[in-house]
Amino acid sequence: MEQTKKGFLSSFLDGLYFNNPVLTLFLGLTLAVLATTRFQTALMVGVLTLVILFLTVLIVSLCHSFLNKVGATILSAILSACFATVTMLLLVAYAPKLIDTENEKAIALLTLVPFISTTSLVLIKGQESLEHPLSDNLGDALGSGIGFLLALVLIAFVRELLATGAITFTAIDGTSSTWTAWSGWTLGILSQPFGGFFLVAIFSGIHLAILEAKKQKASVAKEAK
């Protein structure tokens, strides 16, 4: 397959901001809705997805001459499922209290692993790896991964704060500590799927509007010249 070159930095910035996976491309929407009920869950899922995305794109890019489009997607799915499963097995072994399903303060990672395994972010970026050289792919994977992480963390912070009035952290030994911002009124409904869709819509709408405004400003300036 013929490859087009964009450059590492350009690919990085593109993935991070201009084509942010959640806010612009709407990739990994399942995780953006499910993992943002808690700030810490979003942080962990974001970091895990960043690592999985980077490794998957690296391997698919290295194997690009042996793969067609369907093969690249299938390989991405197998690799991301493998990395997610291995991470889960290691967490069960070394940090069981952190993901204990009976502890409501624990991180619900067991439920999220199947979704991380097949997140469209990894599948589509893996498939696109065939079209660009390795340095561009790594820049895009890094930028997209960090962009995904930041978007998740931002949405989760607002969502958890509005839903509970506090941010809860759980340590590896299962003990939790809470930073309370205010008490009294809370919008508990935001912890439902409604809250996820609603906040992703609001943040992506704002992001897209800013991008659009910049684009229009640039075209007006160009016309004036």
Added chain:
Amino acid sequence: MQFLGVLLSAFFAHSLVLSGYGLRQNVALGAKKTHYRWVLLCLYFVEALILGFAGWGFRALAANNAMWTYLTPLFAVLIMSICLGGFALLTKYCFPEAMRNDLSDSYVEIGLNSSLLALVVVLLSYEAGTDAVMLIGSIICLPLGYLAASYATGAVLDRLSVSNTNGPFRFATMPLLLLSIAGLCLGCWMMTF
């Protein structure tokens, strides 16, 4: 009555919410420009059925060996990969060229994402004690409802995107659809009271 409740919730409530999760991949299902989308619908439905029953099997295996609890997603992805590989070969060697070109960009994401969603829901939505009839009802109704919801949301998104290609305010496409799905979720949630 309970059976009917399970079927209806699998068909409507679960499916509506779930179709939002795979929104980005559903566009091709409802897109006007995809003429052979019925093939995608068939692919998805068959895959979801295979995975639904595979999920049932994994659950039984997990009762005897805890390893299957953790490795089920990986094996589900492997089964999906085999289905998709098979479908890709079928497309290449058996389907006419027009159909092949029409589907080439869509079926991989749809196949992988939506069928795993179905598997996850099948795994999550029934308790260990659920009887076989209810389970089979769920396994069949969930993908059907999901297909209907995906088709509808994909179609709405496709029309919105087309009508707003030159629009000044980008809020009107995907975020608007997300807000509609948020509203649907709110409705489903309120019906549970």
Added chain:
Amino acid sequence: MNLIGKTALVCCFAAVAAVGASVGIYYGVTAPAIAARVPSGDAVPEVVATLFADDAPTGVTKIIDETTVTSKSYLLDGYRVYLPDTSVKAFYYRCRSATGFGGKVTFDIGIKNDAVAYYAFVKSNEDDQGTNWARATKDFIGYDGSSDVVVTGATVQETPVAMQTAVDAALTDAKGRE
């Protein structure tokens, strides 16, 4: 080899490596770590091993002190039973019923997650009908104290009621323990 063949080969290799890595990490790291966390307790007595044969218990801790058992006690012996599946809270009790039609029935029960999962008849000095019923019954399996074990037939109904009193005592004891 054409591109489809190479793709298939790469994907098969990735699938085998993924399954190998996951199974290897499960048996090499996760399973030993889970096993190390299972409380071992004391050696499993034969009666407990027989009753919980399907679960392969890993250890027990005695919870009924013989010195507190009196002639009026419903619970003659008891163990907290540790199973490989740590999410299951299991107990073994040797129960003695209240006086039924004319005597008492001694029986074993295995409780899993606050419901009776196993039952075994031990001995009885109840009348023949009651003893025969107690020897054959499976009515206590699944019993969690939420509804009565009802048996029709005037002569035999005293026995289940008397036995249920002891089972209720065991369930109350189990629910009160961590």
